[in-house]
Amino acid sequence: MTEIIEGVVLKSSDYQEHSKILQVFSKEHGLLGIYLRGASNYKSPNFALAQPISHAFFTIRYTEGLSSSFKGEMINAFQNLKLDFTKNIYVYHLFELLMRNLQQHESHPDLYELLIKTLYILENNKEMRLLKLLTIYFEMQLLYHLGVGPVVSECVVCGERTNIANFDIPHGGFVCLNHLDKSQKRYSISTLELLYKLQNNTFEEIVALSTDVKNEVLKDLREIMTNFYLYHLNMTTNAVKYFEKS
Template structure:
């Protein structure tokens, strides 16, 4: 029986010389995988709609095993993401993080809205790194991780100076710093943004303007936290780190000139 579904392509892999296995994340049915026969052929009607990050409407047939994709209609091409190497790298990282974090055929409208809105902002040219960090912070609760970001994880205080403790899973106030000798002494701006990214409504995102030093702090804290607790290894992370290093070298050369 044929059904129409709407979703976003989060992964497409080759199967044989002409076919693809396409993984789509949908609002109603969660993560689904389909065989798209002939999709690798340039003149195939499935070629464009099976590109990664495409938001589309798909006519599919479910089976006892892998379903098949019959037709597809592009709703949003996300063309600007695919045409930009750096944007594509960030999008691939977020798609892989989602792929590794959710089970198949389990609906999660919250995650669907998060992915769709994040890709929409990315396609419009918003800061790719900050969007990725927002996505990472909001995916924590999906994975089952809940750092304490509202008060001191040890004494409950909401006043004073704070640092971020990976080991204690949240903030520590200055009175409790001695509990963790390895806590991260992040700037006030970085701590504020970590808290904001975790709690705020993404639809209310305005202009993004974050200093490079603050970005570096946020990147370090999130990376260390994921390494400690998530158990998720992402191939796209290594490629993204290489691009970030190249971008840093390029920016430094521009400053020198």
């Protein structure tokens, strides 16, 4: 039995002579593999659908293993994203996080909608601060979906809501003055305030405040996210070395 699903192509691999196997993050089924027939032939309408970052409808025969598809309909090819080297690095960073941390066939509709919103904003905006901030926002929301999100509303050790002094990566969140580890790097009040907003503000509010974020704060947030993923999930991505230089 066939069904039509909506999804974003995260990865595409050649399969046999004329087809491809896609890793798709779908609205209905979460991550799933799709065998797309004829997608290696540049004359085929499926060729464009198989390109990573494509947002499309796919007509599939869904199974718990590898689903198959013979046709689809493009929603947005995101050509600006595909042609922008810097944006590519950030987008593929998010794709890698999804593929390595989510289980196949588990639906995450809120996370899917966040990915779509992020791609549409980045497609039409060249501001680097927005690109960096939305990447960090997505990373934080993914951590909460995985059940390991940082505690940024109170001291992670004692629950104290006042006298917050720092963000402690090993403890996984804010710490107060009484539990401050002086051997760790001390982050600014501006960085701590933005971490709180990244958990509690809406996507639209984060987009609006991006113009006021200082580069020093973005640099601190990038460091925190990279080290948090490494410490709590024991993972990094291919893009991290680029982030360290940018």
